[in-house]
Amino acid sequence: MAPNPPADLSRPIAIIVHGGAYAIPEEIADASVRGCEAAAKAGHQVLARGGSAMDAVEAAIRVLEDDPTFDAGTGSVLNEEGQVEMDAIVMDGATLKTGAVAAVQNIRNPVSLARQVMEQTRHCLLVGAGANKFAREMGVESVRPEELVTEAAQLEWKRFQEYRATVSTLFNRHELKRGSTDTVGCVALDARGDIACGTSTGGITAKKAGRVGDSPLVGCGAYADNASGGVSCTGHGESIMKVTLARQVLHGVEAGLAPEAAARKALEAMRARVDGCGGCIVLTPDGTLGHAFTTPRMAWAAVSAEGALLSGLDS
Amino acid sequence: MAPNPPADLSRPIAIIVHGGAYAIPEEIADASVRGCEAAAKAGHQVLARGGSAMDAVEAAIRVLEDDPTFDAGTGSVLNEEGQVEMDAIVMDGATLKTGAVAAVQNIRNPVSLARQVMEQTRHCLLVGAGANKFAREMGVESVRPEELVTEAAQLEWKRFQEYRATVSTLFNRHELKRGSTDTVGCVALDARGDIACGTSTGGITAKKAGRVGDSPLVGCGAYADNASGGVSCTGHGESIMKVTLARQVLHGVEAGLAPEAAARKALEAMRARVDGCGGCIVLTPDGTLGHAFTTPRMAWAAVSAEGALLSGLDS
Numbered sequence: 063m064a065p066n067p068p069a070d071l072s073r074p075i076a077i078i079v080h081g082g083a084y085a086i087p088e089e090i091a092d093a094s095v096r097g098c099e100a101a102a103k104a105g106h107q108v109l110a111r112g113g114s115a116m117d118a119v120e121a122a123i124r125v126l127e128d129d130p131t132f133d134a135g136t137g138s139v140l141n142e143e144g145q146v147e148m149d150a151i152v153m154d155g156a157t158l159k160t161g162a163v164a165a166v167q168n169i170r171n172p173v174s175l176a177r178q179v180m181e182q183t184r185h186c187l188l189v190g191a192g193a194n195k196f197a198r199e200m201g202v203e204s205v206r207p208e209e210l211v212t213e214a215a216q217l218e219w220k221r222f223q224e225y226r227a228t229v230s231t232l233f234n235r236h237e238l239k240r241g242s243t244d245t246v247g248c249v250a251l252d253a254r255g256d257i258a259c260g261t262s263t264g265g266i267t268a269k270k271a272g273r274v275g276d277s278p279l280v281g282c283g284a285y286a287d288n289a290s291g292g293v294s295c296t297g298h299g300e301s302i303m304k305v306t307l308a309r310q311v312l313h314g315v316e317a318g319l320a321p322e323a324a325a326r327k328a329l330e331a332m333r334a335r336v337d338g339c340g341g342c343i344v345l346t347p348d349g350t351l352g353h354a355f356t357t358p359r360m361a362w363a364a365v366s367a368e369g370a371l372l373s374g375l376d377s
Numbered sequence: 378m379a380p381n382p383p384a385d386l387s388r389p390i391a392i393i394v395h396g397g398a399y400a401i402p403e404e405i406a407d408a409s410v411r412g413c414e415a416a417a418k419a420g421h422q423v424l425a426r427g428g429s430a431m432d433a434v435e436a437a438i439r440v441l442e443d444d445p446t447f448d449a450g451t452g453s454v455l456n457e458e459g460q461v462e463m464d465a466i467v468m469d470g471a472t473l474k475t476g477a478v479a480a481v482q483n484i485r486n487p488v489s490l491a492r493q494v495m496e497q498t499r500h501c502l503l504v505g506a507g508a509n510k511f512a513r514e515m516g517v518e519s520v521r522p523e524e525l526v527t528e529a530a531q532l533e534w535k536r537f538q539e540y541r542a543t544v545s546t547l548f549n550r551h552e553l554k555r556g557s558t559d560t561v562g563c564v565a566l567d568a569r570g571d572i573a574c575g576t577s578t579g580g581i582t583a584k585k586a587g588r589v590g591d592s593p594l595v596g597c598g599a600y601a602d603n604a605s606g607g608v609s610c611t612g613h614g615e616s617i618m619k620v621t622l623a624r625q626v627l628h629g630v631e632a633g634l635a636p637e638a639a640a641r642k643a644l645e646a647m648r649a650r651v652d653g654c655g656g657c658i659v660l661t662p663d664g665t666l667g668h669a670f671t672t673p674r675m676a677w678a679a680v681s682a683e684g685a686l687l688s689g690l691d692s
Contacts, residue, residue, distance in 0.1 A: 101394035147507075158651055163503050164589075185588045186615045189480050190505025192462075192587015272507015273500045274479075281596045281621035300501045304473035306596035309621050313628060336473055 064362060069112035069253035074349030075365035076251045077105040079122050081132050081361035082244020083296045083341025086375065090243070091359075096375050098363035101125040102373075105250055106365040115292075116154055117259035118250040123150075123173040123260050126246035130174070130212045133243035135171055137212045138264025140219040143271050147211050148264050149278035150176040155257035155286035160186050162278040165271075166193040168204050173262045175202060176278070187278065192273045214243065215267075223265045237357040245277055247284065249296025249345040251367075259292035264300065275299020281309035288347060290315045293325075297340020297357055305332045311342055321345065321352025329356045384427035384568035389664030389682035391566045392420040394437050396447050396676035397559020398611045398656025401690065405558070406674075408446040410688050413678035416440040417688075420565055421680040426574040428572035430607075431469055431492070433565040438465075438488040438575050441561035448558035450486055452527045453579020455534040456549065458586050463579050464593035470572035470601035475501050478594040479559025480586075481508040483519050487587035488577045490517060491593070493574055505587065529558065530582075537582045560592055561687045562599065562609025564660040566682075572662060574599045574607035581614065605630045608640075608650045610674055612655020620647045636660065636667025644671045651677060 079101045081094045105122030109115070125136025138146045145287075150172035151162035162179025163172055164187065177218070178200050179188050190194050245263035252258075261284045263277040263369025277283035277300040285308035286292035293308040302308075307328055314324030321344035332338055333356050341362075349367030353360065353374075363373035396413045420437030424430070427584035436468050442450025453461045465487035466477035476495025478487055479502065493515050494503050503511050513519070517538035520557055560578035567573075576599045578592040591597035591614040598614075608623040617623075622643055629639030636659035655675075656670025666683030668675065668689075678688035
């Protein structure tokens with residue numbers, strides 16, 4: 063494989079992030095958008111100094127994981143046992159290399175561990191106790207379980223002891239609930255023309271122990287290919303898995319659709335076929351940004367190829 | 378969702394299974410083909426009496442899991458710690474429902490637990506200790522670790538303490554080794570016109586603890602959609618994941634390719650892009666069977682819509 067060409071800062075660079083697609087309650091609406099903007103800016107700074115798309119994705123997602131507003135890293139929701147189990151993935155569009163972890167516990171930044179799986183092993187996905195064993199091998203700091211748990215996550219857990227209630231209220235019935243949070247993700251294009259993406263989540267409140275949703279699954283929660291673009295998804299994980307949403311969005315792009323139209327088409331197909339809602343962000347090699355969602359809201363922010371900071375919640 | 382129509386035994390029924398794509402050594406060549414034939418026949422009996430495609434897939438894969446010739450259930454290979462960790466998935470093409478388990482231990486038939494995830498939970502994938510907890514909740518019999526371990530698996534583990542050696546010899550350098558085994562899978566079409574598929578594996582010898590390959594990942598190791606067909610994949614898991622092979626094969630079918638041509642095209646694209654080899658079986662709603670592989674051999678068997686028992690190893 064030929065080494066990447068050097069960064070050419072006359073080429074377009076761009077980044078887009080999301081902070082989850084669901085019925086984002088008014089109480090955290092502003093924090094969600096501000097958090098996305100901070101992450102997009104952090105990732106864009108990496109790109110602007112000639113850093114790689116993968117470095118930008120990791121930097122942006124670490125900001126979102128460290129922000130307790132979001133259901134990823136610190137602020138992750140609690141499973142049926144009251145435990146945090148986190149999932150994350152990164153993917154490199156130049157080589158299709160991917161690294162992911164699922165049901166990992168007691169680490170602060172799952173996105174960075176996912177990247178270490180990609181770069182330091184011959185595997186793509188490590189789960190459960192094996193993922194934590196690998197984290198120890200890599201010297202990743204172990205944090206006490208309660209360090210990742212916010213008051214909001216505890217409140218939400220008490221409210222949703224039943225997974226049934228969670229899934230119908232949060233995604234498909236569009237009722238607003240306090241204390242909810244959601245998955246984060248990012249897609250970046252660097253000055254070498256490389257695309258990378260990533261997604262990170264604590265999953266869904268009161269999920270069964272060991273439940274893994276779409277986020278860390280290649281082609282479901284994320285996909286990146288320099289030939290077409292990068293995608294990160296969020297929403298009802300089981301629905302996203304059934305239709306391999308990220309891959310479907312890029313198939314739309316490959317068939318000639320603009321990023322936003324491809325995202326919209328794949329999301330509408332998901333709603334029609336499996337009655338599930340979600341959202342996604344897309345970025346193509348020419349620097350075109352796209353986002354779409356079928357949930358009531360999706361928090362997102364971007365720095366466009368023109369250098370403009372963009373963000374939104376209701377559209 | 379409307380209930381399925383009753384079985385119409387004048388409609389085509391068909392089933393195809395595989396027992397892994399790799400450099401299958403001469404010592405187990407015959408047992409591999411005979412094992413696939415037995416599984417195809419077991420699944421076909423289910424279809425012939427009006428049973429569902431899902432019942433047929435489960436029946437066929439249980440035969441393969443119980444056969445120590447294959448790397449799934451009994452006969453699974455050992456990870457770096459000398460432990461068995463198994464992965465399995467099923468998918469229902471009528472509804473796109475899927476159930477999967479990964480890194481599960483000490484159960485005899487992971488495919489049946491995967492089906493219970495699909496039918497008894499609101500999730501699609503359970504991993505690690507959580508998957509085993511769910512098995513206990515379902516009353517699945519726990520077996521002693523050594524009950525799943527064959528002498529061949531122990532020998533292979535000693536030979537391949539280094540994952541590096543495994544991956545290059547088994548899949549990509551085409552050297553024949555004794556004692557190797559591989560993943561199993563099945564696709565079936567029932568008399569209601571429904572397609573189902575499944576894949577089950579013990580993974581790759583000397584894998585890291587918690588490593589999950591393509592097999593239990595929707596769109597990678599398996600995918601089924603009544604609209605286009607069903608696929609089960611095998612081969613180098615990390616390569617299959619990078620290209621979401623099962624979904625890509627069905628995209629080829631959706632674009633108008635015959636099943637075998639679609640499989641071949643997706644496998645060649647995988648070799649060209651990520652330098653990985655593998656194989657897959659395909660079945661479309663009209664009962665057309667297809668299989669292809671870029672490894673030296675793939676063990677497979679089928680009962681065609683015309684009722685013919687077919688099988689192969691070198692082609």
